[in-house]
Amino acid sequence: MTVVLLLVTIGALLLLRVPVAFAFLGPALAYLVLTGASLGLAMRLVTNSTASFPLLAVPLFVLLGVMANRAGIADRLFDFALALFGRVRGGLGYVTVGVSLGFSWMSGSAVADAAALSKVEIPAMIRNGYERTFGLGVVGSSALIAPVMPPSIPAVIYAGLAAVSTGALFAASVAPALLMALGLCVVVFFWVRRQPEIVHTGFSWSKLAETSKRVAAPLLAPVIILGGILGGLFTPTEAAAVGAFYMLVLGFAYRTLKLRDLPGVFAEAVMTTAAIMLIVSSASILGYVLSRERVPQELSELVLGFTENATVFLLLVALLMLVLGTVVDATAVLVLVVPILMPIAMRLEVDPIVLGVLMILSLMIGLLTPPVGTVLYVLSSVMDVPVGEVFKGSLPFLVPLVLVCLLIIFVPEFVTWLPNQLGL
Structure with missing residues (x-):
């Protein structure tokens, strides 16, 4: 009864649009006070949850x-992709997916990608005869590649919680992320076939050569970051630091960053990191409360009483993540749910790497799904359109994303092949 009351209170606070961290923190602290526990315990839980070397990579990747x-x-990636695919029918749709894929190697946030790229890509599509709804859908769905493709902030958090190799999780995420991009391009292809009025942009070898030069240095970033991790040259934390320094050098070289801009850059990174860490710490206190009430054990017995089939378990996990991802921040879900699901996964001999990739992808789909899909609201705010229009445009693009989830469930070797080949 205590757990039910706790969860109802949290649900009510979330419905009232209270920030996730405070919706978790308030009821959890109230429980500690009412049960006579010391608030010093809460401080120790917060300290222990954030004093983690793997989590040190989070602010650096941010x-x-x-x-x-x-x-x-x-912008440089967009210009290059447009020069390369502009003459292809529906080229701007493919360009949008390609730019999101390229930028995902440098950014682990779907929300940041959606906010940054929508300002450039959607107006360009509208000017060339594309429906605004389509533009919203392809930009929103493409942004979901970023948290799946390494470097991925959710992957860093999951690796720390599940005690698995961050490098192995990064390697395992590459194939699903590429397949996501391919699936989105297939949707673009079929949509364009029914839009004969779409305007083609011109093609110029000189323009392609010019934009290739402008994008050559940025495209080295994923080689440095992922190559360094998989090659054993850097830990993920060190790779994030090297990547951030490389971006700083590029910004000064291109004169798009100046010394006076750095305080704003660091302030934005600090604000984002603080929000993530506040969620991690508040979820750790709530996780302690749930553990004290034996929720993990009860849930484990319930699941194992329902099925001992690994495939069915993964289907249930995907469904649970899809639901939770629509109402709760992905970081909070991972911190709460991973300690509960890992013992069940171990008993069913589910590879924790497969579980991690599936959980992250399923949670990201929730970002594009009502009622609290964050990417929906970001695009709605940036483009000043109703949330319903963004979701309507996104619906066709959810199909290939769900299919990738099913492929991970039924063919887990699809995920584990690359880490195994690399000896991770």
């Missing part, structure tokens, strides 16, 4: 993404 955004890397 800084990397902010640096890349401020350095104008997305």
Whole structure:
């Protein structure tokens, strides 16, 4: 009864649009006070949850993404992709997916990608005869590639919670992210076939050569970051620091960043990191409360009483993540749910790497789904359109994303092949 009351209170606070961290923190602290526990315990839980070396990569990857955004890397990628695919029918749709894929190697945030890229891509599509609804859908769905493709902030958090190799999780995420991009391009292809009025942009070898030069240095970033991690040259934390420094150098070289811009860059990175860490710490206190009430054990017995089939378990996990991802921040879900699901996964011999990739992708789909899909609201705010219009445009693009989830569930070797080949 105590747990039910706790969860109802949290649900009510979320419905009232209270920030996730405070919706978790308030009821959890109230429980500790009412049960006579020391608030010093809460401080220890907060300290232990954030004093983690793997989590040190989070602020550095956030800084990397902010640096890349401020350095104008997305604009350079857009110009290059447009020069390459502009003459293809529906080229701007493919360009949007391609730019999101390229930028995802430098940014681990779907929300940041959606906010940054929508300002450039959607107006360009509207000018060339594309429906605004389509533009909203393809930009929103493409932004979901960023948290799946390494470097991924959710992957760093999951790796720390599940005690698995961040490098192995990064490697395992590459194939699903590429397949996501391919699936979105297939949707674009079929949509364009029914739009004969779409305007083609011109093609010029000189323009392609010019934009290729402008994008050559930024495209080295994923080679440095992921290559360094998988090659054993850097830890993920060190790779994030090197990547952020590389973006800083590019920003100064391109003169898109100046010394006077750095306080704003660091302030944005600090604000984003603080929000993530506040969620992690508040969720750790709530996790302690749930553990004290034996929720993990009860849930484990319930699941194992329902099925001992690993595939069915993964289907249930995907469904749970899809639902939770629509109402709760992905970071909070991971911090709460991973400690509960990991023992069940171990008993069913589910690879924790497969579980992690599936959980992250399923949670990201929730960002594009009502009632609290964050990407929906970001695009609605940036483009000043109703949330319903964004969701309507996104619906066709959710199909290939769900299919990738099903492929991970039924063919887990699809995820584990690359880490195994790399010996991770």
